[in-house]
Amino acid sequence: MNFKIPFSGRAHKYTQEEKDVILEAVENAVPLTQGKYQNEFQEKFGEFIGSEYCFAVNNATAALEMSAQLCQFKDGDEFICPSHTFTASAYPFIKKGAIPIWTDIDKETRVISLDTIKKCITPNTKAVVVVHLYGFIIPDIKEIANFCKENNLLLIEDVAQAMGTQIDGEKAGTFGDFGVFSFHSHKNMTTLGEGGMLVVKDKKFANIIPMLRHNGHCGWEIERPNYWTPAMGNVDLPMLNDEYLMPNNYCLGEVECALGTKLLDRLDEINAQKRVRAIRFINELEFSNILSFHKVNTIEHNYHLLVAYVNNNKRDEFMQKMSEEKLIQCVVQYYPLNRYDFYKKLGFGKADCPNAEDLFDNMVSFPFHHMMSDDDFEYMLKSTKEVLEELK
Numbered sequence: 001m002n003f004k005i006p007f008s009g010r011a012h013k014y015t016q017e018e019k020d021v022i023l024e025a026v027e028n029a030v031p032l033t034q035g036k037y038q039n040e041f042q043e044k045f046g047e048f049i050g051s052e053y054c055f056a057v058n059n060a061t062a063a064l065e066m067s068a069q070l071c072q073f074k075d076g077d078e079f080i081c082p083s084h085t086f087t088a089s090a091y092p093f094i095k096k097g098a099i100p101i102w103t104d105i106d107k108e109t110r111v112i113s114l115d116t117i118k119k120c121i122t123p124n125t126k127a128v129v130v131v132h133l134y135g136f137i138i139p140d141i142k143e144i145a146n147f148c149k150e151n152n153l154l155l156i157e158d159v160a161q162a163m164g165t166q167i168d169g170e171k172a173g174t175f176g177d178f179g180v181f182s183f184h185s186h187k188n189m190t191t192l193g194e195g196g197m198l199v200v201k202d203k204k205f206a207n208i209i210p211m212l213r214h215n216g217h218c219g220w221e222i223e224r225p226n227y228w229t230p231a232m233g234n235v236d237l238p239m240l241n242d243e244y245l246m247p248n249n250y251c252l253g254e255v256e257c258a259l260g261t262k263l264l265d266r267l268d269e270i271n272a273q274k275r276v277r278a279i280r281f282i283n284e285l286e287f288s289n290i291l292s293f294h295k296v297n298t299i300e301h302n303y304h305l306l307v308a309y310v311n312n313n314k315r316d317e318f319m320q321k322m323s324e325e326k327l328i329q330c331v332v333q334y335y336p337l338n339r340y341d342f343y344k345k346l347g348f349g350k351a352d353c354p355n356a357e358d359l360f361d362n363m364v365s366f367p368f369h370h371m372m373s374d375d376d377f378e379y380m381l382k383s384t385k386e387v388l389e390e391l392k
Contacts, residue, residue, distance in 0.1 A: 001323065001324075001327070001329075002327070003323070003327050003328065003329040004326070004327035004328065004376075004379070005327070005328045005329065005367050005372070005376050005379065005380055006329045006367065007329040007330070007331050007365075007367045008186075008367060008369040008371070008372070009185055009186055010185050010186070010190070010369065010371065011185065011186055011187055011188055011189070011190050011369050011370055011371065012188070012189075012190065012270060012369065012370040012371045013371045014259075015266075017262065018259060018262050018263065021258050021259055021261075021262045022192075022255055022258065022259055024258070025037055025254055025255045025257075025258035025259070026255055029254035029255065029258070031254070032253055032254050032255065033251045033252070033253050033254055034214060034251055034254075035254045036254075037254040037255075037257040037258040037261065038056050038251075038252065038254060038257045040257070040258075040261050041056050041252075041257035041258070041260045041261045042054045042055060042056055042197075044261050044264055045197055045260070045264065046199075048171075048264050048267075049171050049173055049174060049179070049181075049199060050170065050171055050174050051173070051174050051179070051199045051200075051201075052206075053199065053200045053201070053203070053205070053206035053209075054197055054198070054199050055197065055198045055199075055200075055206075055209050055210070055213060056195070056196070056197055056251075056252040056257055056260070057195075057196045057197065057198055057213060057250040057251070057252055058194060058195065058196065058250050058251060058252050058253075059182065059184065059194045059195060059196045060088065060158075060160045060180050060181060060182035060183075060184065060196035061088040061092065061196070062196060062198075062248070062250035063178075063180040063181070063196045063197065063198035063250075064088060064089070064092040064093075064156070064158070064180050065092045065095070065248065065250070066198055066209065066212055066213065066248070066250065067092070067156050067178040067180060067198065068092040068093045068095065068096040068098070069096060069212065069245050069246075070178070070200075070205055070212075070240065070245075071093070071096065071098070071126060071127050071154050071156075072240065072241060072243060072245075073093070073096050073097045073098040073126060073127075074097070074126075075097065076099070076124050077097065077098050077099065077124060077126040077127075078098060078099045078100070078101050078122060078124045078125050078126060079093045079098045079099070079100060079101070079125070079126060079127040079128065079129060080100075080101050080103050080117055080120045080121070080125060080127070080128045080129065081093070081100050081101070081102065081103065081128075081129040081131075081337075082102070082103055082104070082105055082111070082112045082116075082129075082130075082131055082133075082353075082356065083102040083103070083104070083336045083337045083338050083351045083353045083356045084104075084105050084110070084133070084334055084336060084337075084353070084355075084356035084359060084360065085131040085133060085158070085334055085337065086131075086160070086334060087337060087340070087342070088160075089129055089131050089158045090129070090337055090343075091342070093127065093129065094346065094348075098126065098127065099124070099348075100337075100343075100348050101120045101122070101125070102120075102336075102337065102338050102348075102350075102351035102352075102353055103116045103117055103119065103120045103353065104116045104119075104352070104353040104354065104355045104356055105133075105353070105355050105356050105359065106355065107355045107358075107359075108294070109136065109138075109139060109294065110133065110134065110136070110294055110307070110359060111130075111131065111132065111133050111134075111136060111138050112130050112131065112138060112144075113138070113139075113140055113144075114140045114143050114144050114147060117130075117144060117147070118147075121151075125151075125153060126153065126154065127153060127154040127155070127156060128144070128148055128153055128154070128155050128156070129156045129158060130144060130155065130156070130157055130158065130176070131158040131160075131161075132157065132158065132159050132161060132162035132165065132172050133161060133162075133334075134161060134162075134294070134301075134303075134304060134305045134307055135161050135162050135165065135188070135271075135274075135301055135302040135303050135304030135305060136162060136165065136294065136296060136300065136301045136302075137162055137165040137166065137167055137172040137300050137301070138172075139167070139300070141157070141167065141172070141175050142167065142168075142170075142175060144175070145175040145176060148176070148177075154176075154177045154178070155175070155176030155177050155178070156176055156177065156178045156180065157172060157173050157175060157176040157178065157179045157180065158180050159172045159173040159179055159180060159181050159182075160180065160181065160182035160184070160187065161182070161187065161302075161304040161305065162302060162304065163181050163182075163187070163188065163189060163267065163302070164188070164267050164268055164271045164299075164302055165271075165299060165300055165301060165302050166299055166300070167300060173199050174199065174201075176201075177200065177201055177202065177205075178198065178199070178200055178205075179197075179198070179199035179200075180196065180197075180198060180199075181196055181197040181198075181199070182195070182196050183195030183196060183197075183256075183260060184196075186369075187304065188267065188270050188271055188274065188302055188304055188370065189260070189263045189264075189267045189270065190263075191252070191256040191257070191259050191260045191263070192255065192256050192259060194256070195252050195256050195260060196252070204240065205240075208238040208239070208240055208245070211236065211238040211247055212238045212245060212247055212248060213247075213248065213249075213250045213251060214247070214249065214250075214251055215235065215247050215248070215249050216235045216236055216237060216238065216247035217233055217234070217235055218233065218234050218235070218236050219233060219234060220233070220234045221234075270370050271299075271302035271303075273370065274302060274303045274304075274368070274370055275297065275301060275302065275303050277303075277368075277377060278301075278303035278306050278368070279295065279297050280381075281306065281366075281377075281381055281384075282295050284381060284385070285381075285384060285385065285388065287385075287388075288388040288389075288392075289311060290310060290311055290312060290314055290318070290388050290391055291308040291309070291310060291311070291318075291364075291384075291388065292308060292309040292311060293306075293307070293308050293309075294307070303368065305333070305365055305368060306365065306366045306368035307333070307363055307364070307365045307366075308363065308364050308366070309359065309362055309363055310362050310363065310364050311362075313362075314391055315332075315361075315362050315363070315364060317391065318330075318364060318387060318388075318391060319332075319364055321387045321390065321391075322383065322384070322387055325387070326383040326386075326387065328366075328367065328379075328380055328383055328384075329367060330364045330365060330366055330367070331364075331365050332360065332363060332364065332365065333360075333363070333365050334360065335360060336351065336353060336356050336357055336360055337351075338350060338351035338353070366380065366384075367380065
């Protein structure tokens, strides 16, 4: 079907200044990875987010993979993770040997909470993965962080959708032991389609991430008679807590890093513009009781996605009218992870997450990319109003 307004896989356009930065990096980057632009991006990101240790990677999944490695799971260790999230939030930890314990979301906020976490704690819990989904920072993230610290649990914040959101001046991704960010094509800020950042608090993690990220490369501890003897650099095994870790290649290219550095200048503006649009959309649909939105008109929400709960079992009818009559491609997110064949085959197909199940079965996600034109936005708003009138 040719949609008038598709659910775009691309978030925003690039300004001329941003295009110029790309061209400048193409001309001057030596090398095209692991160079000065990476260092500049990591430093500026740290200033933006409020963290000392930031590491650019090729995507957020790579950051989650390294977070899982650094957890150093043993046989029988469990990690808590919402069933209502994208699959990459969970499977890197399973790959490293941990058992997922699916936790529910809060019915109102649609994200994990301290209460839902506590219900899943067992003596085998080693880590907690929280996801700031839809662009909304978890309201009690401070309390969750304190709880994890008091109980010697590692806390991983998946901030893929919520970069720039904050509570009391502290940004999402700085509360846990690990903060994972995404610059994927669909995110509010994207570095040519892929990209990510891993933020850590503990210096012991920061010390080995460069090796872990880049094939175990490191400097020699011996004195060499010539720079080429015995080799340009050493390759070794990163060590953490007297345990060797296998290295990876998760580097982000210099062009992407240069662009990311520039994009940080307008991320807050992008987030604010999306929030203004979202609040207007929500406000103008309040005449109907068919759609229920999560309305947050503060910096705690960046409205990466615009999602509503469809009441009265009218979700499929609503989506059908939007797609077939209005040619607007709404979608449904996120399929509970325990329902996927992937997790069923691994033996993780059971979950007690009624709020997550109910939300998926009754939700709708509207096209809401930053590059959507004013005309398309007005058409979507007008069309939604018309459909809601028809469904009264």
